[in-house]
Structures are given as structure tokens and as C-alpha cells.
Amino acid sequence: MNALSTRNRKLVYMGIVLALLVPIIYLGQPPTTGASASGGLISRMRFEEDLGEASLGDVDPASTSMSLVLLGLRGIAANILWMQAEEEKMTKQWSQLERTVESILLLQPHFQSVWKFQCWNLTYNVSAECDAVEDRYFWVKRGLIFLTRGVDRNRYIPELPHDAGDFSGKKIGRADEREFYRKFFVVDPDRERFNGGPDKAVNPDGIDNYLRAREWYQLANDRADLGKVQQHKMDFPLFFAYPYRSLFDYATAQQQDAVNAPLEDIPSLFQDAQQRWAEAAREWTSIYGRKVFTVPIFGTLQIDGTEEELAQFAAADNMSLEQKLVFRDRYQNTVGYRFWKTRCEVEAETEMSDAHRLLVEGRRKYERDQDMVGAEEAYREGLLKMQSMFQKFAGEFGPNQLGIDDRDLAEEVIKALIFYRSTRELLGNPVDENEDYPMRQLWIDPEMQSQIKELLEKFQRWQGGLTT
Amino acid sequence: MTTLQLPYDLLGGVLHWLAAVLVVCAVGLFVGMVVSLLTVGPRGPGLVVDVLQRGLHDMLHMSARRIGAIASLTMKESFRKKAFAVLVVFIILFLMAGFFLRNPERPDDLPAKPYIAFVLMTIRWLTLPVALLLACWGLPTDIKDRSLHTVVTKPVRRSEIMIGRFLGYGAVTTIFLLVMSLIGYVFINRSVPELSQPQLVSRVPVYGSLTYLDRNGEPGEGVNTGDIWTFRSYIEGLTKAAAIWKFDNLDVERLKQHDGLRLENRFEAFRTYKGVIGQPIMFRITLVNPTKKLRVTNGDLVKGVAEFSEERQRSAALEEDPAAESFGGLRTESTISIPRTITYIDVSGDRGGDQAKTVDLFDDLIDGNSLTVEVTCQDRDQYLGTAQSDLFIRLPDRGFASTYFKSIFTMWLMLMLICLLGTTASCFVKGPVATLLTFSLFMLGEHLRPQMDHLLKQFNENDRQVLGGGVLESVYRIVLQMNPSQELPDNPAMTIMQWIDRRVFDMLGIFRNVIPNFEYFNTAAYTANGFDVSWNTALLPAIATALAYLLPCVLLGYFSLQLRELEAK
Structure with a gap:
């Protein structure tokens, strides 16, 4: 039997509770500010070992409390929600799907696949289901906004900002709807809500989608450099190349946009593109080419490392210089280092920029203005400048080296030649095959014949000459 | 709405209920008699009758x-x-x-x-x-x-x-x-x-029944374009394929008060090629009176598909802003207003002269109290997804x-x-x-x-077979890693196993009748x-x-x- 009275027993309990409070406060006191080395012992250790929620990224109190409320049933709840999300996707209830995804996130905020998978779902799968292009863009944007939150919530994961870069760059810039998407990225279709500007949630500074992608890729690289969480998306030299490649994409897009741009904007577009190519050339060679990578098996490398530098790496890694040189060349091929280096140099030339501009002007005169004399003149001048550039950068495959290396450039020149020949024909002065017209060497190059045939058919179909 | 709108068969339900209640009562009585015989002896059935009498008395008083x-x-x-x-x-x-x-x-x-x-x-x-x-x-x-x-x-x-x-x-x-x-x-x-x-809002829809014409204009089915969800069937553009809704038992006098008709659609587009990206897939509505052999349509009844308009928030400006045209091309809307008087070009008779005619929606096009609406897709090689609940007459909304x-x-x-x-x-x-x-x-x-209904439907329609079998067969297949299409060995053990599985399905078929369908609620x-x-x-x-x-x-x-x-x- 207990000798103590009820009252005394309660007092003893109270005393024990108070005594236990002391170590609890000492151990468990929460930090005074976010992720800092303040608070109790556990809080301090959590900070030092990077184990706390706050050390992973922005904290969502709802998420944390939801996980606590569910006790051990978090996994089951997450599974049910994933199935529900799939069901809602199948039955095309997009707004409900978005809500379910939000609930999944409450439970799995640091599981990067949730962010990637569901962002992909919204950006690619849901948007493709809509017929109106504004609706498609709306869902592309929803996916991107969603991933942006994932980036903030997981501050060490490099793959998430890299994916955000892919979505901003490739989804917006390379989809069938790219002409619309690229405009919408800068001027949102919902003009009333966004005052004729961009939706700042995806494009805070109102810049081009490729430049925004470049920012994301750069963030991904910074996180990868930190090394707290490894990226498993691709080989490091490829992963690190993306910010620079975005600049290539941007400059290329500027040149392509000129075809439909107002006439007065064309010179500035080409000027900007030329500057970007020059900037890209500098960054590609002096930053990316000089970056020191440590990759599995091949050890430490520089994509554009000199023999002396590679010799030092070889000595440190206990390898021969020859091995390092082979590995360096292999990586140069993998990332297309030499190709892009040359391309940047070529595109940064004023003569090349002028050549592109003249070809665009020729096309506009042919298509829009029906000014065949002007078109012929612009094409001839443009092709002459192009020829001069091809000769300047002639390589082991002769004067067509640039076209052989860069099929997009070859296509541009072949298209220009087709239009040029057509204008000559329309002006009653058809091209004589023996005549020395500009860029003839590409037209007769056996390597180009299949591409020429294909583009000719396309041109004839466009003209209404072919019914197939 | 993404469900089929089938009216409830009350009479059928009541008859089904009566049958189920009678069977359950009969089984209950039989079991009661047997148990009373076994426990009390020959006096048992008499006691059961007493209990029933007392029950009847208690119930009535x-x-x-x-x-x-x-x-x-x-x-x-x-x-x-x-x-x-x-x-x-x-x-x-x-x-x-x-x-x-x-x-x-x-x-x-x-x-x-x-x-x-x-x-x-x-x-x-x-x-x-x-x-x-x-x-x-x-x-x-x-x-x-x-x-x-x-x-x-x-x-x-x-x-x-x-x-x-x-x-x-x-x-x-x-x-x-x-x-x-x-x-x-x-x-x-x-x-x-x-x-x-x-x-x-509370939209008040009137649903019709849906039939299809195939690409040759013959009665048939819509096309499956590969969507896992088979809710919608698709009709091919610029062919004779059509989706035909017949709205029966219309309250014409009530409709007349509104001087027109409001149709709402939930069609989906399926593109086999990208087409003109900024423009929607178009569909045409033709109002048909089979008795008067009238087929009425005009340019106002050709519309763009407004997919998933309820699934996202759109500002009014996005819907109406003419400046948005430069980006989006044609506007689309899910609600289609059909005026009472419709002018159309009659191409059925001899050509020449003034073919423009005017008809009255209620007097000429509604046949008795039923209206037939034919929908076709207007883009070649593109498809229009339709389901029964995808087109309905929208009566005035309620709060x-x-x-x-x-x-x-x-x-x-x-x-x-x-x-x-x-x-x-x-x-x-x-x-x-x-x-x-x-x-x-x-x-x-x-x-x-x-799931239960699906299994039983398969069981009843498929010669008392279910893909993958019943409980025992499924376990057997899982253990031996046999896929559902593999033939089972022909031996007595398998026959017994399948016999038991079929009895389980029979039992499920019976119990299904007494399990309340909570989906209705x-x-x-x-x-x-x-x-x-x-x-x-x-x-x-x-x-x-x-x-x-x-x-x-x-x-x-x-x-x-x-x-x-x-x-x-």
C-alpha cells in the first residue's frame, strides 16, 4: 500500500515534473532564430550536423505539423495521395490534381522526385491536354512555379534548379508552341492581372526564357560546387556546361526571332545576338574551359587544360600525361567543346552577324513584301558574306567545314540558296549551274545533297508545287 | 461533370428491393426454423411462429x-x-x-x-x-x-x-x-x-441521349484515340462522323419563356497534328428535325473547343480582351446561345435564287417535345471528344x-x-x-x-470467367508467377479450385444485392x-x-x- 496521501502523491508528481523540466529545457530548447546555432543542446547539434529541417531549405510549418499529426502513417497517406493524383490526372481534374500534389508535398517536402515528377506532370502532361495555347502556358507556368518552391525548400539539391532551367529553357523555348510561350514568358497572356508584364513568379526580372534558364543552371552549378548533395543527373562536365549553353540558345533564338520581328527591331536583335555570342565565347573558353573537374575514373581534369596543367593533375592522380590528354579530348568531344568554341567565334564576327541579318531581310522581302529585286540583292550580299566566313574558318573538310560541323547553319544557308535561286528564276534570270554564285560550294557538296533534296521538297510544298 | 447521367429506374429498383427482401425473409425464416428445431426440438417451429406473431403485434402497436x-x-x-x-x-x-x-x-x-x-x-x-x-x-x-x-x-x-x-x-x-x-x-x-x-452557381442541365455516326455516316461508335480514360469517344473531323444528342421530354413552353436556348459543352479536342497552334479545333452544331427533314446550321453555330474552362481561373480580361487576339487567335466559350429565330442557307433544294431561310427554334426545330442536335468536327484529321454529359441544355441557373x-x-x-x-x-x-x-x-x-460491379459484370458476361480468376486461382497464379492469359493445367485440382472460385462469385452476386450503394449519397x-x-x-x-x-x-x-x-x- 502507498503510505502517502493523495495530496502528497500529487505534490511528489509535481516535483518530479518540475525536476524533469530542467533537462528537457536544456536539451530541447528551440533555436531563437531560424537555422542558427542557438537554443538547446539538441538544437545546436542539429545545426552543427545539418540535420534540421531548416538546414535543408525553407521550412513549411504546415508540412512539419502534418507529418507529426500523422505519426507513423505518413507513408500510407502519401501512397494514397499519389494514387489519388494519378486518378485525378486520368479523369482530367486538373485543379483537384494540383491540390492533391500540394498535399503530397506537405508529407514529402524533401523527396526531390515529388517535385520533379509532379512538375513534369503539370508542365508537360496537363498542359498538353489543353487545346487553347493560353491554357497550355498556364499549366506550364504552374509546373514551373511549383518547382521553384521545390528549389527553395531544398537548398542543397542541385538537380532541382537544373530541372527548373530545363523547363524554363527547353519547355518554353523548344516546344511546338515556342513562338507563343516565349512571348508569354515576357508578357503574360493574362495582361490584366500582370499589367502587361511577365508573371513574376516564373520570371521576376522579365527577361528572356533562356536567360532565366541560365540563372537556374548557374544556381544548380553553385549547389553542385557546394557538394552537400550530389547530382546524379549527368556527368559533371556536361552538367556544368548548361549556363553557357543557355547563352548559345539565347543568341540563336534572337537570330530566329528576327524573322517575325518588326523591321526596325532587326538590327538591334542581331547586334544583341552578336554581343551574346561574344560573351558566350569568352565564358565558354575562359570560365568553363578552365574549370577544374574531378570525375570518377578520370580524376582531375580541365576541359581546355594545357599539357603543363594536365601533367600536374596526372602526377597528383598517379596517371600518365597521355592518359590525361586522351581523357581531356574525350570530354571535349562529349561536350562539343571545340565545336561550340568555333561557333561562338564565328557568330561573334560582325560579318557573320551581317550575313544572318541579310538572309533574314531577303526572306522578309521575298515572303512579305514580294520585293524580288530587293530579296535577290539581300540574299546575294548575305551569301557573299557567308562565303567569306566559310572560307575564313575552312578546316580539314575544306571550305564547307562550318556547314559540316553545324547542320543548323548549313540548313540556313541551303534555305537561303533555295530562295535566292527562286528569286533569280522569278526575275527571269535563273541560276546557271556553271555560274559562280555565292556559296555554290555548299550546293554542290555531295554531303549536303540529301539535306538539299529534303529542303527543296519542303519549299515546293510550301509554294503549293507538291501535293504530298 | 464527368459521369454518365442515367435516370434512376424507380420501378425496377422497387421490384429488385421486393425480391431481395422476400429472399432474405425466406432465408431468415428457414434458418430460424432449422435452428429452433435443432435447439428446442419439435416445439421450435411453433416458437418461431410465436415470436413472429409477437413481432407483428409489437410493430403495429x-x-x-x-x-x-x-x-x-x-x-x-x-x-x-x-x-x-x-x-x-x-x-x-x-x-x-x-x-x-x-x-x-x-x-x-x-x-x-x-x-x-x-x-x-x-x-x-x-x-x-x-x-x-x-x-x-x-x-x-x-x-x-x-x-x-x-x-x-x-x-x-x-x-x-x-x-x-x-x-x-x-x-x-x-x-x-x-x-x-x-x-x-x-x-x-x-x-x-x-x-x-x-x-x-447551380447550373440546371437537361441531358440527352447520345448516339454516333461513323466516318461513313453509318450508325456506329466513336473512335478511341488512345486515352486510358474511356469516358469520351472521338469523332473524326471533316468526315460524316457525328455525335447526335436527342433531348426528349422537353418542357417547350418553359423554354419559350427565355426566347432561345442555351447549350453548354464540355468537348475535348484531340489533335493528330499540331495544326494552327493559336486556333482551337472547331466544331459545328446542326439542329435537326427528322420529321420535317430540316437540318439547320450557320456560321454562328461553328465554335471553338473550350476545354477544361472550369479547371483554371481566367480573368474576364483574358476571355474578352481583343488585344489578346494577337496571341491566342479565336476565343472559345463553353456556352452557346441559340436564338429563337435562326437564319440559314438551305442547300437541300435546287440551287440558285435566294436560299437563305429563317426558322423558328420552337415551332420548326423542336419535334413535338424533342430536340436533336448533331455535332461534327470541322478540322480535317483532328478529333472531337464527346460523352453523353458533354452537351446539355442549360436552364436558368439556381443559387x-x-x-x-x-x-x-x-x-x-x-x-x-x-x-x-x-x-x-x-x-x-x-x-x-x-x-x-x-x-x-x-x-x-x-x-x-x-470494383465489385466490374468483376460481376465480367463474370456474368464472360461465360462465368474473370480475367485472372477468383481468389484461389489468383493466389495460384501469383505464387507460380503466371500471367492472367496463361492457360491453367487441365487437372481435377484446377477444376475444383475454379468451381470454388465460381461459388465465391455467386455468393458475391447475392450479397451485392444487400450491400447499400453508398455512391448514391x-x-x-x-x-x-x-x-x-x-x-x-x-x-x-x-x-x-x-x-x-x-x-x-x-x-x-x-x-x-x-x-x-x-x-x-
Whole structure:
């Protein structure tokens, strides 16, 4: 039997509770500010070992409390929600799907696949289901906004900002709807809500989608450099190349946009593109080419490392210089280092920029203005400048080296030649095959014949000459 | 709406119910006779008849006053048990609604649908356990605490105890539901962003029946374009393929008051090539009067597909801003207004001269009281996805409260049924078992019923075979890693196994008739999508289902309580 009275027993309990409070406060006191080395012992250790929620990224109190409320049933709840999300996707209830995804996130905020998978779902799968292009863009944007939150919530994961870069760059810039998407990225279709500007949630500074992608890729690289969480998306030299490649994409897009741009904007577009190519050339060679990578098996490398530098790496890694040189060349091929280096140099030339501009002007005169004399003149001048550039950068495959290396450039020149020949024909002065017209060497190059045939058919179909 | 709108067959339902009740009664009587013979001997059947007579007497002489007294006691008991604490949980959940309905970057971006779905789901899942636990634990606790002894010694019939209990729990649950639904209603009206407020409506649709013409103009089916969800069938553009809706039993006089007709569509587009990206896939509406051989269409009846317009928030400017044309091309809308007088070019007769004609929608195109609408796709090699509920006549809208409280009403019916089933179960088993039994019935009737129906349909239509087999065959196949299409070995063991599996399916077929279809009580999809909860397809089946269980449950509960040994704990 207990000798103590009820009252005394309660007092003893109270005393024990108070005594236990002391170590609890000492151990468990929460930090005074976010992720800092303040608070109790556990809080301090959590900070030092990077184990706390706050050390992973922005904290969502709802998420944390939801996980606590569910006790051990978090996994089951997450599974049910994933199935529900799939069901809602199948039955095309997009707004409900978005809500379910939000609930999944409450439970799995640091599981990067949730962010990637569901962002992909919204950006690619849901948007493709809509017929109106504004609706498609709306869902592309929803996916991107969603991933942006994932980036903030997981501050060490490099793959998430890299994916955000892919979505901003490739989804917006390379989809069938790219002409619309690229405009919408800068001027949102919902003009009333966004005052004729961009939706700042995806494009805070109102810049081009490729430049925004470049920012994301750069963030991904910074996180990868930190090394707290490894990226498993691709080989490091490829992963690190993306910010620079975005600049290539941007400059290329500027040149392509000129075809439909107002006439007065064309010179500035080409000027900007030329500057970007020059900037890209500098960054590609002096930053990316000089970056020191440590990759599995091949050890430490520089994509554009000199023999002396590679010799030092070889000595440190206990390898021969020859091995390092082979590995360096292999990586140069993998990332297309030499190709892009040359391309940047070529595109940064004023003569090349002028050549592109003249070809665009020729096309506009042919298509829009029906000014065949002007078109012929612009094409001839443009092709002459192009020829001069091809000769300047002639390589082991002769004067067509640039076209052989860069099929997009070859296509541009072949298209220009087709239009040029057509204008000559329309002006009653058809091209004589023996005549020395500009860029003839590409037209007769056996390597180009299949591409020429294909583009000719396309041109004839466009003209209404072919019914197939 | 993404469900087929089939009117409920009340007569068929009643006949089915009668058959099920008679069979269950006959089986019950037979089992009772056999058990009484085995336990009491030759006197047994006589005792069964006595019990039945007494039961009939008790049923016919129930007192409303006593039932009322027991119901009011039940309510008081529920108050004492602090059952109303669940309301606190409800309010806390609403305070935290932002956790589930948040959109951090764009608080005004959400459509109304998630708000409505959240409120109705929360109410459903909070009231359900209340009804379940109250109804299943009341009587067993009384028996355990022996408080029922005091009651049964009074001049109270056991049928009155059962019904009184059920009504008491029903009343408590009703109070819960009323409070929650009112709070929910205010919450929806206050929380739905301003831009989404127009979505708080109750559209009143009139659905038609749908048939198809194939690409050669022959009656047939639509095309499957590879969508996993087979809800919609697709018609090919610029062929003779058409989707034809026939709206019967129209109230023409009522329609005439509005001087026109409003059609609403939910069509989907499927592109086989990208086409002109900024322009929607177009469809044409032709109004047909087969009796007068009239086919009327004009440029105003060619529209662009407005897919998923209810799935995202659009600002009015995006819908109407002419400046947006430069980006988006043609505007689309899901509502199509058809004026009373329609001018069209008649191409049926001889060509030449003025072919423009004018017809009156109600006098010329509506045939008696039925209207035929033919829809074709206007883009070559593109497809238009259609389902029965994808085109309907939209009558004047009602207020959101109408659809909301109708949904609450069907939820109330569901809770009453849960109370009824729980009270009945608690008459013959203890609290935990009664809870499990009632909850299992709910889960079977609500979530597993589609799967059960699918299996039985396959079983009945496919020569008593189900893909992958029944329970035993499935286990056998899983263990031996055989896929469902592999032939089983031909031996007696397999024959026995399949025989047992078929008997299990037969049993399932029988039990399916007594498991309530709880799907009828979930009308949240109507309300969330801004539709009226229609009488024919939603309210009537819910009411009929709830009423169907009333008499059998009361009888079962009464006889169970009558025969139960109350001393047993």
C-alpha cells in the first residue's frame, strides 16, 4: 500500500515534473532564430550536423505539423495521395490534381522526385491536354512555379534548379508552341492581372526564357560546387556546361526571332545576338574551359587544360600525361567543346552577324513584301558574306567545314540558296549551274545533297508545287 | 461533370428491393426454423411462429410518445458523452484550411471547385465517425452497464427501443450536420477568391441521349484515340462522323419563356497534328428535325473547343480582351446561345435564287417535345471528344445554396443510413464488432462497389470467367508467377479450385444485392462542378436507397433485440 496521501502523491508528481523540466529545457530548447546555432543542446547539434529541417531549405510549418499529426502513417497517406493524383490526372481534374500534389508535398517536402515528377506532370502532361495555347502556358507556368518552391525548400539539391532551367529553357523555348510561350514568358497572356508584364513568379526580372534558364543552371552549378548533395543527373562536365549553353540558345533564338520581328527591331536583335555570342565565347573558353573537374575514373581534369596543367593533375592522380590528354579530348568531344568554341567565334564576327541579318531581310522581302529585286540583292550580299566566313574558318573538310560541323547553319544557308535561286528564276534570270554564285560550294557538296533534296521538297510544298 | 447521367429506374429498383427482401425473409425464416428445431426440438417451429406473431403485434402497436422519449434520452446521453467535441475539431480544421487550399504565390488563383470539394469532404469524414460510433456503441453500452434492464422492465416495446435509439442518434447527427454545413457554406462564400465567385452557381442541365455516326455516316461508335480514360469517344473531323444528342421530354413552353436556348459543352479536342497552334479545333452544331427533314446550321453555330474552362481561373480580361487576339487567335466559350429565330442557307433544294431561310427554334426545330442536335468536327484529321454529359441544355441557373444544401441532404441520408445500420448491428453484436461491420459495409458500398460491379459484370458476361480468376486461382497464379492469359493445367485440382472460385462469385452476386450503394449519397461532384443535384439521377436514388433499408433494418434490429439474452455482456 502507498503510505502517502493523495495530496502528497500529487505534490511528489509535481516535483518530479518540475525536476524533469530542467533537462528537457536544456536539451530541447528551440533555436531563437531560424537555422542558427542557438537554443538547446539538441538544437545546436542539429545545426552543427545539418540535420534540421531548416538546414535543408525553407521550412513549411504546415508540412512539419502534418507529418507529426500523422505519426507513423505518413507513408500510407502519401501512397494514397499519389494514387489519388494519378486518378485525378486520368479523369482530367486538373485543379483537384494540383491540390492533391500540394498535399503530397506537405508529407514529402524533401523527396526531390515529388517535385520533379509532379512538375513534369503539370508542365508537360496537363498542359498538353489543353487545346487553347493560353491554357497550355498556364499549366506550364504552374509546373514551373511549383518547382521553384521545390528549389527553395531544398537548398542543397542541385538537380532541382537544373530541372527548373530545363523547363524554363527547353519547355518554353523548344516546344511546338515556342513562338507563343516565349512571348508569354515576357508578357503574360493574362495582361490584366500582370499589367502587361511577365508573371513574376516564373520570371521576376522579365527577361528572356533562356536567360532565366541560365540563372537556374548557374544556381544548380553553385549547389553542385557546394557538394552537400550530389547530382546524379549527368556527368559533371556536361552538367556544368548548361549556363553557357543557355547563352548559345539565347543568341540563336534572337537570330530566329528576327524573322517575325518588326523591321526596325532587326538590327538591334542581331547586334544583341552578336554581343551574346561574344560573351558566350569568352565564358565558354575562359570560365568553363578552365574549370577544374574531378570525375570518377578520370580524376582531375580541365576541359581546355594545357599539357603543363594536365601533367600536374596526372602526377597528383598517379596517371600518365597521355592518359590525361586522351581523357581531356574525350570530354571535349562529349561536350562539343571545340565545336561550340568555333561557333561562338564565328557568330561573334560582325560579318557573320551581317550575313544572318541579310538572309533574314531577303526572306522578309521575298515572303512579305514580294520585293524580288530587293530579296535577290539581300540574299546575294548575305551569301557573299557567308562565303567569306566559310572560307575564313575552312578546316580539314575544306571550305564547307562550318556547314559540316553545324547542320543548323548549313540548313540556313541551303534555305537561303533555295530562295535566292527562286528569286533569280522569278526575275527571269535563273541560276546557271556553271555560274559562280555565292556559296555554290555548299550546293554542290555531295554531303549536303540529301539535306538539299529534303529542303527543296519542303519549299515546293510550301509554294503549293507538291501535293504530298 | 464527368459521369454518365442515367435516370434512376424507380420501378425496377422497387421490384429488385421486393425480391431481395422476400429472399432474405425466406432465408431468415428457414434458418430460424432449422435452428429452433435443432435447439428446442419439435416445439421450435411453433416458437418461431410465436415470436413472429409477437413481432407483428409489437410493430403495429408502437407508441410515438415512447419512441420520442427514448430518442430524447439518447440525445441527452450523447451530449453527456461530449460527442459535440467533434465540432471543435471541425472548426480547427477550417481554421487550418489554408494548409490544404493554399497557393502561396497566387492566393486568388484557385477556382471554386477545390474549396467546395474540401468543405464537403471534411463534413463527410467528420460526421461519419460520429454517426458510426454513436450508433454502434449506444445499445451495447446499455446492455453492458445493465441500464437497458431498467428500460425493458418498463412498458416499452423493443421495437420502440430500436427505433427510438436510431432516431436519437439521427437527431444528434442532424444537428452536427446542420451546424457544419452552415459554417461550411459561409466559409465557401467568404473564402472563394473574387475571380472565382461566378463559379458558385447551380447550373440546371437537361441531358440527352447520345448516339454516333461513323466516318461513313453509318450508325456506329466513336473512335478511341488512345486515352486510358474511356469516358469520351472521338469523332473524326471533316468526315460524316457525328455525335447526335436527342433531348426528349422537353418542357417547350418553359423554354419559350427565355426566347432561345442555351447549350453548354464540355468537348475535348484531340489533335493528330499540331495544326494552327493559336486556333482551337472547331466544331459545328446542326439542329435537326427528322420529321420535317430540316437540318439547320450557320456560321454562328461553328465554335471553338473550350476545354477544361472550369479547371483554371481566367480573368474576364483574358476571355474578352481583343488585344489578346494577337496571341491566342479565336476565343472559345463553353456556352452557346441559340436564338429563337435562326437564319440559314438551305442547300437541300435546287440551287440558285435566294436560299437563305429563317426558322423558328420552337415551332420548326423542336419535334413535338424533342430536340436533336448533331455535332461534327470541322478540322480535317483532328478529333472531337464527346460523352453523353458533354452537351446539355442549360436552364436558368439556381443559387449556389440550392446545390450545396442538396448535397448536404444526400449526406444526411447517408448518415441516417449509417445510424440505422449501426443501431441494427448493435442489436445483435457488441460495440466494436458493430462498428467494424457497419464501417465495412460503408467501405464496400462506397469504395469497393465499382470494383465489385466490374468483376460481376465480367463474370456474368464472360461465360462465368474473370480475367485472372477468383481468389484461389489468383493466389495460384501469383505464387507460380503466371500471367492472367496463361492457360491453367487441365487437372481435377484446377477444376475444383475454379468451381470454388465460381461459388465465391455467386455468393458475391447475392450479397451485392444487400450491400447499400453508398455512391448514391456522394453528390459532391455535382456541387463542386457547379451543377444542380438533379432529382432523377442523384436525389431519387439516394432517397430510395435510404428508405429501402429502413424496414428491413428495423425488423432485423427488433428481432435481434427480442431474441438477445440481455444478461450476456
